Each structure stands twice: as structure tokens, then as C-alpha cells.
Amino acid sequence: MLRTFQVALTPGVDITVPASVNLGAGAVGGTLTGQLGSVEVTDFRGPINPNTWVATVSATVFTAGPGGAQRTIARDRISYWSGPATRSTGGGTLVPGQPTSAQAVTLAVTREAFRKTAGSGNNAVRWAPAIRVTIPTGIVAGTYRGTITHSVA
Template sequence: MRFLAALLGAIIVLVTASPADAAPSGRTVRLARTVGVDITVPAAVSLGSGLVGGSLTGQLGAIEVRDFRGPVNPNSWVATVSATAFVTGAGGPQRTIASGQVSYWSGPATRSTGGGTLVPGQLTSAQAVVLGVSREAFRKTAGNGNNTVVWAPTIRIAIPAGVIGGSYRGTVTHSVA
């Protein structure tokens, strides 16, 4: 898909959210290292457009972790998030928004089933973390039995003054273990 900027110097960002094991977006991934725990991420998301030197904020859609390990006690897990740089064209200094310019906050659980203690990584925008490194997105710390949790994280991209307008693409990766 191509997106065109309506304003001179506008940036349009298309975010591709995908599981860590590079399965197609919008799919469920079962990680071999944690049998019985799955994570589902949305398909590609367009955050719209923003101006060079400004910022762009938008929700990624529903992220869901399903833990079907049964009566394992406790059946805790940690979901993490990271991002790549966002690039347009062939990339380069004026065509790249570094992952350190991408902030993330998980927000609260929007839906959950089963028992246990669920802890958002960053409940509010005031607690947003920069995705220059992998960060905790959500955690289940206690409880047993089958459970699910869904959250709808938000990202904010600070658009550097030195980049050119274009359609920037990057990947936000969620994983669970």
C-alpha cells in the first residue's frame, strides 16, 4: 500500500506489529520455549500522518496473551515489546526515525479471564518507555489455571526535524515467555 503526504514535510507512519517469531501479522504464535502460552497481535496499523519536528501518537490495536497451561502453579509470564527503526525508501540519515524516538505504554487490561495478578508495564502515558531497547509490556505474576489478557497499547513517534517527508515503515514486536 502507498500513502501520500498531503502536507509538505508530513510523515506518514505505517506500523507493522508482529510476534517475535516473525509469523505473519494478525496471527497467533505459540512459542516453543513456553508451551501453552500464545500471543496474538494485530495486522499492520497506519498511524496517520504528522509533521516533521512534531510527533505522532496512535493505538496499535489489541494484543492478547492466552495461557492454557492449566493448574501449573504459579503460571506467570512476561510479555515484552521492542521496535525497529522506521524508514522510508532506501533509508539513510534523512530517511530513518530511530527506535529511540518511539515511546510505548501498554495501558490497562481491556479484557481478562481466569485468575491471577495482571500488571501492566506502563499504565499511563506518563509512564511511557522508549523502545530503543526491549521493554516489559505486561506481566502475570501470580495465580494458576487458564487465563487470557488483552491490552491496547499506544505508541508515540517523535519525528526528527532532519527527516524528509514520506511513508515510514517499522516493526513493533511483542513476545511472551
């Protein structure tokens, strides 16, 4: 089970994310890939020019309860890509952080997910990010949980 979390840091700009996602099962030493669901940034600051913003993404380690390294998937084993915009309104220049899986980045550190670089007026953009989890050898079977956080400022 994967929990998602949202944080809006700029008044007039909001971000929504799905509540939780189950990526299914994967084999030790294998990879597990799945969609996180739709993420949407809505900017209702009106005619501020320009009304730009940056959405970022970060992750916690994935764990299967207490027990140390045998029950932990580190953040550098979790890769993310935003994909392109799936819906947008209001115009402006919208730039995905990682348009395809070929540009996937690890979530060992906070990454840029999407950005608006130009334009004014109310606007919104939606994208459907995905993650890839490289499951380490030497971990125990179990249900691993982690949190992916999207923020906008």
C-alpha cells in the first residue's frame, strides 16, 4: 500500500492527489511499476503576471514493519516520472518534470514533478505520474508501505 500526501505552500495555489494506491505484488530482486493516479494543481490567483509555480515530489522509505534493512526499501530504489499533462485549462507554459519513463528519476532526494513557467490568469493542470520500485534482494516478504508527497509552491 502506498499513501500519498499533498502540501500547498502558496496561497491561491492548490494541489490534489489520490488518497492511496496499491501497486500489487512484486518478486524479491524484481521491479514493480504502477500508476499513482491523477495529481492536479489549480492556480486561482487570477491576473497576477506571471503566476508561476513548481510542484515537487518526495518519498519516504518503504517498510514492512520494524526489523531494519531486511524490511526496508530505500528511497533510491523508487523511481518517479510525471508523464505529460493529461488535462490543462487556462493556458500558460506547463513543463512536465519527466515526460516519459526514460526520464525517470530516483526519489532519493526531492524532485521537480511539474512546473508552470509563464502565463497569468486562473489555470489548472493534471498529470498521471508513475513509480518504479526496484525490490532489493535480501528483504523479507510482506506488505511494504511508504508515502509519496507532492507539494506546490
